[in-house]
Amino acid sequence: MESIHLPVKDLRHEYGNRGLHKKDLHPNPFQVFVEWFKEAKVSGTIEPNAFFLATATPNGHPSCRAVLMKHFDEEGLFFFTNYGSRKAIEITANPYVAATFWWSNIERQVRIEGYIEKTSEEISTRYFSQRPRKSQLGAWASMQGIPLPSKAPMEEKYKQYEEKFEKQEVPCPPYWGGYRIIPTTFEFWQGSEARLHDRFLYLKEKDTWSITRLSP
Ligand SMILES: Cc1cc2nc3c(=O)[nH]c(=O)nc-3n(C[C@H](O)[C@H](O)[C@H](O)COP(=O)(O)O)c2cc1C
Incomplete structure (x- = not known):
């Protein structure tokens, strides 16, 4: 078999646009x-609301995938998905998750850890109703994670739902909806010179947050 080799060991980026100081946090x-999200957005990052969501089975088998944050406020971070998916099955069994945003344009990473809850049906249906019609129909046509012999049966299903919901609003599928991540830690990472990056860990202690600088 032909050997596989990717010449990546010399890929190197010099970080160091700016430092991060505790007094400025x-x-x-x-x-x-x-504040960081707004900067990532104006920096031209594609989908700055995309983050990597790590879940794990109760016996510690992890999995990770990108999802899109669709709302953020003091209640937490919201995203939407299929409740039959692998992530949803893992979340049901183990509600502890980790989320990572990587904004390369501004050399910043944010890590969030916490636990997760399903959003109310009202939040799910309201958000679903605001999605583009094609995405709504796509949610009906796709049983996320189920093996497919080819793309054709899914495209066929899409057409069937297109006809079924013709001239009416597409309802939210019963297996589709939102989750809210309730953060218990945040870590802000800023790339810095000589790999002496800045990292600050916020830990929730009752109603306040402690802030600790970590070695990079
Ligand atoms: C940039 C990006 C954004 C994505 N956003 C979502 C999302 O918001 N919800 C979702 O269910 N899948 C999203 N996906 C697809 C997931 O990464 C994943 O393939 C899918 O949710 C199935 O994951 P699971 O089998 O681990 O549950 C996104 C993928 C990419 C690359």
């Missing part, structure tokens, strides 16, 4: 997240 990590 807002005591509330939700506030810092909002």
Whole structure:
């Protein structure tokens, strides 16, 4: 068999646009997240609301995938998905999750850990009703994670739902909806010179957040 080799060991980026100091950090990590998100957005990052969501089975088998944050406030971070998917099955069995945003344009990473809850049906249906019609029909046509012999049966299903819901609003499928991540830690990482990156960990202690600088 032909050997596989990717020449990546010399790929290197020099970080160091700016430093990050404790005195400049807002005591509330939700506030810092909002400020950083706004900067990521204006920096031209594609889908700055995309993050990597890690879940794990109760016996510690992890899995990770990108999802899109669709709402953020002091209640937490919201995303939407299929409740029959692998992530949903893992979340049902183990509600502890981790989320990572990587905004390369501004050399920043944010890590969030916490636990997760399903959103109310009202939140799910309201958000679903605002999605583009094609995405709504796609949610009906796709049983996320189920093996397919080819793409054709799914395309066929899409057409069937297109006809079924013709001239009417597409309802939210019963197996589709939102989750809210309730953060218990935030870590803000800023790339810095000589790999001496800045990292600050916020830990929730009752109603306040402690802030600790970590070695990079
Ligand atoms: C940038 C990006 C954004 C995505 N956003 C979502 C999302 O918001 N919800 C979702 O269910 N899947 C989303 N996906 C697809 C997931 O990464 C994943 O393939 C799918 O949810 C199935 O994951 P699971 O089998 O682990 O449950 C996105 C993929 C990418 C690359």
